[in-house]
Amino acid sequence: MKNKLVLIDGNSIAYRAFFALPLLNNDKGVYTNAVLGFTTMLLKIIENESPTHMLVAFDAGKTTFRHNTYTEYKGGRQKTPSELSEQFPVIREVLDAFKIKRYEIKNYEADDIIGTVSQVASKEDWDVKIFSGDKDLLQLVSDQVHVALTRKGITDIDTYDPAFLNEKYGLTPDQIIDMKALMGDNSDNIPGVPGVGEKTALKLLKQFGTVEAVYESLDDVSGKKLKEKLEENHDKAMMSKELVTIYKETPLDLEIKDLAYSGYNVEPVSAIFKELGFKQLLTRIGGESNEVEEIDELKFDTLEEIEEHHLVSPSALIVEVMEENYHNAEIQGFSLVNEKGNFYIPTELAMSSESFKTFLEDSSKKKWVFDAKRAVVALGWKGIALKGITFDLVIASYLLNPSESTHDLSAISRREGFSIVSSDEAVYGKGAKRKLPEELELSDHLVRKSYAVYQLKETLEEQLRNNKQFELFQDLEMPLTLVLGEMETKGVSVDTRYLEKMGEELNKKLSTIEARIFELAEAEFNINSPKQLGEVLFDKLQLPVVKKTKTGYSTSADVLEKLESKHEVIPEILLYRQLGKLNSTYIEGLLKVIYSDTGKIHTRFNQALTQTGRLSSTDPNLQNIPIRLEEGRRIRRAFIPSSEKWVMFAADYSQIELRVLAHIAQDENLSEAFQNGEDIHTKTGMNVFGVSKGDVTSDMRRHAKAVNFGIVYGISDYGLSQSIGISRKEAGEFIDRYLESFPGVKRYMEDVVTQAKEDGFVSTLLQRRRYLPEINSRNFNQRSFAERTAMNTPIQGTAADIIKLAMVQMDTRLKEDNLKTRMLLQVHDELIFEAPEEEIETLKRIVPEVMEAAIKLDVPLKVDYEYGSTWYDAK
Structure with a gap:
């Protein structure tokens, strides 16, 4: 079989991919759009070309031997966006996973490497195909060397052989050099002959053949102005020809046999795809099937009558709602798995059975479920109060794997090493094709779901205990999911x-x-x-x-x-x-x-989404109602109590993240300000600017406020300069003075990064974890992002945990005191209630009491509250 060599212009294809796809990043904050585009094209090349040999060539640096000829070579280029430059090391890691040879050499460009290797391969009678977005490479076209050029993005490609090149331009491959010499190239800052574009260059070459021949026959050139331009720029044209000519004698320390390619192993490629979040590519290479125990057949009974021995404790219970929005939705069926067996219960039977309803509402009958809130709300709309839930697989998986974007049952079971259940998408279809399958397939799917929950419960609980996260799971997240279920069902x-x-x-x-x-x-x-x-x-x-x-x-x-x-x-x-x-x-x-x-x-609260532990909401997103404009704030007037003579009551934590920072960092100055009830931004202004309280101007306080909150979010000098409109140097000096004023904060920031590098994760006060695999990365940008995340996650995450604790404790207190008040919404650091007017005095006392005592910190938590006829008036 004839050898086939594929050569890829790494920089060119990565650049094209970056601008072809929107800016994407994975759940760790690493930009991935160039990597995704590059890898997608790489897979397509492997599949379509079946190469026996492969090489990806990269530019080695900013200067090459061409700069000796022309110091301004490539001088007009804009700096590569940092969002792209930080992806090149990742692209190299992808190539290593694919076992594809990559190469770069100082003082030479990728084009020179490709030109040299393609010449060697064609001499040995190999077929060569080059992939690039750079027309310069068309000079390498021959009967054996074909060049695939991207026209638009990375999917629209023209493949040039000598015949197509002639059809397209009417030129031979060598004449591509002459064309570029005449017209120049703005992207590489090659001057050419000013005023000569592609059209004129082609006309001259069709008449004279080469640049040299043009100048030898200058008198025959038509057009006085063109003749003058050519005459005046002879040296530029000849230098340009030298610059655009690909050097085919590049000193390489590799031989063509070193480029042999026999394909990739799925395991290392799957690993990097999982890390990057390339789910579709992972499916494409069949990467999800590795090391997963498949369970093909599962026996179960379809119940025609529900008897007491079916309803034992504990049972893994599935309440199936096919729609993403489970509010007031149809229930497709139920399944139970327990020590007595595996059971499918048709919806009609389940909803008409008093014994089953009693079982669902019996708090003494333990239920292990997948997505407790979904089940609670779906049944709540049917008038059934689901109780007795002691384990929720979604919440457990989320705490153990906060960086994972998928917590469906299929993904969780595969992560734990066995496959019992297909994804919902595989069973129900996607988008417009989504539909309910035949009952036999549906019943099998639901029972497999219950079986997966039943099998995985002990495993995940053990992992939570090993991580010291079981209390977080049992005492906070599990009660919270039921509170959120009630809030969703009540609505606003x-x-x-x-x-x-x-x-x-x-x-x-x-x-x-x-x-x-x-x-x-x-x-x-x-x-x-x-x-x-x-x-x-x-x-x-x-x-x-x-x-x-x-x-x-x-x-x-x-x-x-x-x-x-x-x-x-x-x-x-x-x-x-x-x-x-x-x-x-x-x-x-x-x-x-x-x-x-x-x-x-009836908004839906997302409890298992953010890596910091923050709640978010969808359908609609009530946390993002813009309040900078008065018109935006006025939208809150539409949110009203559900009963007459009731009012809206809103309570929010004051500067909770800075108070958490004071506690975690053990900074004396910061702690003292909160303990004395001082205005923290004025205090910061005094410390940073070295002035007395009365001399802190409004601008000083504004700058101090920006850095106070910026520190919480790992702000950089650039970020601070943009937010308050000062120079980057001034912002850097401002941050330095801040850290000198609050040495405990500086020490915390250093210590937390050091600890994260040892552990690979950071934790909140309640042991919520965020894993940071990039904290030890050789890539500066990835490492810097991970370091900033290490600094701010314990603060933001602890603040999120505190308001969640407050919600659980407020729910308990309202019920213990037999109050009619209802908790409706959580928005950032704020809780919103509706209450009868006669309970307002009680709320003014107990809401701050409960929220401020949610957790014991070294500095006091402070809660402000307002109330009125609408949510707007409660602010």
Whole structure:
């Protein structure tokens, strides 16, 4: 069989992949879009080309031998985005996992390596295929060497052989060098002959053949101006030809036989795909099947009658709801697995059986479930109060694997080394094709789910105990999931008419702003079209161009904010966008999710999502209602009590993360400020600027506030400079002075990173973990991100744990005191209740009491509260 060599221009393909895909990062915060695009193309090449030999060539550095000829070579290039540069080491790791040879050599470019190797291979009568996005490589085309050039992104490819090259340009491969010499190359800062583009270069070469022949026959060149340009730039043209010529004698310390490729092993490739979060690619290579025990057949009984001996304790219970949104949804079926056997219970039988309902509501009958909140809410809508849940597989998996993005039963069981259950997607289908299967398939699927829960319970509990996380699981997250289930079922009442009226007002305001924009721009156009907006701002109004994209001018928010002082139309456009988003996302969006039968919004709280332990919410996301604009704050007026003569009561922690930092860091100055009830931002301003309390200006306090909260989130000098509008140097000095003023904080930041490098994770006060595999990475960017995460996760995570504790304890207290008050929402550090007016005095006493005592810190927790007829008035 004839040898086939595939050569890949690593830098070119990575660059193309980076700009072809949106900026992506995995759950560890590592950017992956270039890696994903590169790897996808790599797999396609392996599958389609079946190479016997492979090599990926990279540029070794910024300077090459060509700089000796022309110091400005590649001088006009913009600096590679850090988001791309930090992905090159990861791409190299992917190639190593694939066992594909990679190579770079000082003073030479990837093109030179490819040119040298392709020449050697073609002399030995091998077939060679080169993949790149650089037209310079077309000079290597021959009968044996074909060049695959990306046209758009990384999927649209033209493959050049001599015939196609001639058809496309009317040139031979050698003439590609001459074409580039004449027209130059802006991307490499190759001058060529100014004023000569591709069209003129092709015309000259078709007439004369080479650059040298053009100059030998200069009198025959038509056009006085062109002749003058050529004459004046002879030296540039000849130098350009030298620069664009690929060097085919590169001194390589490898031989062509070293490039042999016999394929990849699935195991190491799967490992890196899992680390990067490439789920689709993992499935594509069959990587999920490794070291997993498959259980093909599982016997079970489909019950026609429910008897007492079926309902023993403990039982693994599945309450199946196919829809993602389980509120008021149909239940597809039930399954039980216990010491008596494996049972499928059809929905009709289950819902009509008094003994089964009694079992579900019996708190003494222990149930082990998958996603307790989902089951509680689904049954709650049917009037059944599910009790007795002592184990939730989702919560256990989340605590043990917080960086995993998937906690479905199939993924959890495979992570634990055996396969008993297929994914829901495999059984029900996806998107428009999603449907309920035949009962035999459905019953088998549900019983397998219960069986998986039954088998995995002890294993995961043991892991939690080994991690010292069982108390976190049992005393916080398990009770919390039931509290959240109750909150979701209760929902929060909404004044529909108020929202509709606000929408009408916003539409009128948007029309007024639109007219103002047209007047200021002296043109009518689609404001929501980036293309049309860009043409008006940068072509018509001649505003300075801040950033360009592949499709034209960038009109993103950050670009417009930089232009805000340049023209009075810009603030109007920014306001138009803000109000437009408010209207579409929050006014119209909220109206769509009000349940007609309750008149309420029933948001879903995500308990097993964020790595810090923070709760989030969906359908709708009530944590993201923008409150910077008054119009945004007014949306909260739509949230009202569900009964007459009731009020909304809101309580939130004051500066909880800074108080947690004071406790964890054991910083005397920070702790003293909180213990004395001082304004922490004024105190920071005094320490950092070396002034007395009365001399702290509003600007000083604003800067101090930014660094106080910035430290919690691992802010950099660049980040601080952007947030408060000072130079990077000033921001760096400001952070240094802060750390000098609070030495305990500085010591904590150093110590927590050192400990994380030893342990591979950081923990909150309640032992919630966040794993940081990149903390010891050789890659600076990955390591820096992990170090910042190590500093801020214990603070943010502990703050999240505290408000969760407060929710569990508040729920208990409300029930113990037989209060009618209901806890409705949790938003960041705030709890929102609805309560009868007569219970307000009690709430003013017990809510701060419970929330401030949720956990014992060395500094006091402080809770502020407000109440009123709407959520807005409770702020």
